[in-house]
Amino acid sequence: MAGLAGPAAGAEPVGPLHPDLAVSTDQPLIVPGAGGVQTVVVSNAGAVTRGASLVTFVTPAYTNIDHSAALPGGCSMRYTNPDPTVPEVVNCLIPAGIAKGASVRLPMPLAVTERARLTGTNLDLVSVVAAEGSPDREANINDNSSMGSVAVSRPTPATPKGNKVGLYLTHDVPVLAEDRTAEVTLTYGNTGPKAMRGPVQITLVTPFSTNIDRAEPMPDGCRFALADESIGTPEIVVCTLPALDADEESTRRAGAQPEKPRT
Known part of the structure; x- marks a missing residue:
């Protein structure tokens, strides 16, 4: 990312x-x-x-x-x-x-x-x-x-019929560098039992007082759903990524920086 x-x-x-x-x-x-x-x-x-x-x-x-x-x-x-x-x-x-x-x-x-x-x-x-x-x-x-x-709470809906996959998503906890930027790593995968038949959608919401770093390119397939550099409002990025086979994993990295201070 x-x-x-x-x-x-x-x-x-x-x-x-x-x-x-x-x-x-x-x-x-x-x-x-x-x-x-x-x-x-x-x-x-x-x-x-x-x-x-x-x-x-x-x-x-x-x-x-x-x-x-x-x-x-x-x-x-x-x-x-x-x-x-x-x-x-x-x-x-x-x-x-x-x-x-x-x-x-x-x-x-x-x-x-x-x-x-x-x-x-x-x-x-x-x-x-x-x-x-x-x-x-x-x-x-x-x-x-x-x-x-x-x-x-329960009752939760029954598992729908169709192509059953087991998606998961993990991320690290980045630390700001001296230039006050950081990179977050997202890892996603499919435990199966079936291969995916369509793309993966991942949504990233920036933490408080943090923006996406405009100086760094976004990963392929990612776009802003909400771009707002003002203080207090998060930014939202939605990524549409290639389908995964069963037992396959992939990684994307994204950069971030502090929100612009209010003057």
Whole structure:
């Protein structure tokens, strides 16, 4: 995969006069084919916010936003994709005035696809940053993003008829180099029992405060589904790769770099 890039060095010093926002979620239990609500909670342990705050919510795999239900006030779809294996992205603007000790709750309506033949924890991503144009500077960025989760429960759908394959995907945990770029390695394979009859689709979502490195080429077959270099919003890459025989494995590498700092 092309590289990743992380936060820029030399950030402005911050202290007790700055907001200290944090974000978390609850864990709803949803049956495949049904809907539910996951609540995002933004809290402030520092000074009152003087500008708007931007919340970004990324759905877990096999889950879409429930488009039959209303989003919370101030929220809109940043990226929509009916394919439940590709995340959808919601942006929410919280007005200035989150006081110290206060919190804001954003109930996100979700729908788990009937194709979700899995049980257990299904991870999503949520973050909060000062919105574009805000005078706020965050006191502690370490709790401005969170890996939330949706618990998918039984009954799960039966295995569909057809050509049975056993796909798997693993990845390393890259470390930023001195030039603040990194390369992530994705390994995917097919345990069988059958060879694939069609291509493999892999979806990569960048972590908080990280972009795809534009200086490096993407692997063949990969494209941006969501390209956004702004702070707080992830980038999404979808790769359509050649079919695998049974017991075959392949590797792709991608580069990344820090998101561009807000000025």
